[in-house]
Amino acid sequence: MNIAWKEIKKNKIRFMILGSIVFLVSLLTFIISGLANGLSQDNAALIKELPDGQFYMNTDAEETYNLSLIDTSVQDTVLSEKEEAAALSIQMGFLNDEKDKQRSVAFVTSTESKLFENVKEGEIVLDRSLEEEGLKVGDTLTNNQFSGEFIVKGFVDQQKYSHAPVAFINMENYKEMYRVNEMQLIFIPGEESLLAIEGLQSFSNTEFLNTIPSYSAEQLSLNMIVWFLVVISGLLFAIFFYMINVQKIGLYGILKAIGVKTSTLFKMMWAQMLFITVIALGLSIALSQSFNYIAPEGMPFSLTAATTVQLSIVFLIIGFVGATLSGIQIKKVEPLQAIQQGEV
Known part of the structure; x- marks a missing residue:
């Protein structure tokens, strides 16, 4: 955990960029989900x-x-x-x-x-x-x-x-x-x-x-957008951590050579993912909930606590899966070969 935190402080800009992307994607997902729920209620509350x-x-x-x-x-x-x-x-x-x-x-x-x-x-x-x-x-x-x-x-x-x-x-x-x-x-x-x-x-x-005419088509379109955004966020995590891991092959080789276990390296990556995701989700949840007060009058918007929690859990799972898939290369790192390659 200490290593993970030191790396975040050392590469603030890199992690801020990922956090900003996750924040924007999750905020858009929450807002569209709120609109989908609002339209659903407006269409069929009876x-x-x-x-x-x-x-x-x-x-x-x-x-x-x-x-x-x-x-x-x-x-x-x-x-x-x-x-x-x-x-x-x-x-x-x-x-x-x-x-x-x-x-x-x-x-x-x-x-x-x-x-x-x-x-x-x-x-x-x-x-x-x-x-x-x-x-x-x-x-x-x-x-x-x-x-x-x-x-x-x-x-x-x-x-x-x-x-x-x-x-x-x-x-x-x-x-x-x-x-x-x-x-x-x-x-x-x-x-x-x-x-x-x-x-x-x-x-x-x-x-x-x-x-009900238009209900299924309306909800299908909006929910499809929501899940596309969730998938995109998972791909962003995978690509980001993959690129970071490629750059740190030499470092991983040295850490493995001095006895650091592969599981410890995965935990470091998961800690970084969790840190970024929790902060990004916290900000996007706060803004999406306040959207009720700044949305144009008459706009059907309903983002319930249950929906917010469900989407947050999905984002965390997707982030975990994306980071884990990108970290498979860590397991394949051979200390001597990685050290000879040097850290890029």
């Missing part, structure tokens, strides 16, 4: 806030929930057998406020359930983002497909769907607006063993998220 369970939609809908219609007799049977189950529907639409300003929302209605907001006819409960836009309790809203008016009764947190705020409405109002009598989905929470229902296809929460 589903992600639900407990684990099973969604059911009509098989003929071919995994397109807004084409699904659940037969009322099947719905009644399931709801009578499973008291915690709920039938629901989701449709994108618009609301007009008192100033005739149009707002895009996701209308959601459900049978009576603790999992969703239950509202009376003519009432509406909105995601809190609309309150931040100026709407308030008691406001009157209209819809071109609805003959009556909606009175805002309250706001709820973290209820978004397909990047639109959710608007909970009564089932009868929903049926009038969309000219349907059937619901689109059935959700059964906590269903560990898959319940087979004839004519219906089941989805876990994660599987159902992938039926």
Whole structure:
């Protein structure tokens, strides 16, 4: 450890360059991961806030929930057998406020359930983002497909769907607006063993998220960027330590000749890697967490502590693997041959 620290002090610039690169790559990774999580929450908070369970939609809908219609007799049977189950529907639409300003929302209605907001006819409960836009309790809203008016009764947190705020409405109002009598989905929470229902296809929460248009493509693209950056950081470690090790072949030969074990040389390299990585990660974590306060208003950004810890562990593992692979040449160093070559 003492040797590792002395070398870092002797070659400050070299190690600062590596630390700067690791800092920038990890900072970019944290920010993109935060954006991916933020967009995921903005796209599907309605589903992600639900407990684990099973969604059911009509098989003929071919995994397109807004084409699904659940037969009322099947719905009644399931709801009578499973008291915690709920039938629901989701449709994108618009609301007009008192100033005739149009707002895009996701209308959601459900049978009576603790999992969703239950509202009376003519009432509406909105995601809190609309309150931040100026709407308030008691406001009157209209819809071109609805003959009556909606009175805002309250706001709820973290209820978004397909990047639109959710608007909970009564089932009868929903049926009038969309000219349907059937619901689109059935959700059964906590269903560990898959319940087979004839004519219906089941989805876990994660599987159902992938039926949301653009969700899987959006998340796949961002997560691919994150993991590319992680791989790049591993390659940087491998290349950096490989070049350093090549330059120190003679030194390693002398150290081996005086009895220093190969394992000790590896520990020295690991200590240097750990020192650089911990400092770089500490700085990038501090800046990425503060990004919440400096990000433009309305930007979906959510970097949780769990995600930060997971990515940090991955960076440490990648750094360890990269440094270890580059150090394989240390094991092959023959003291006499290395001394004769001299230190480059």
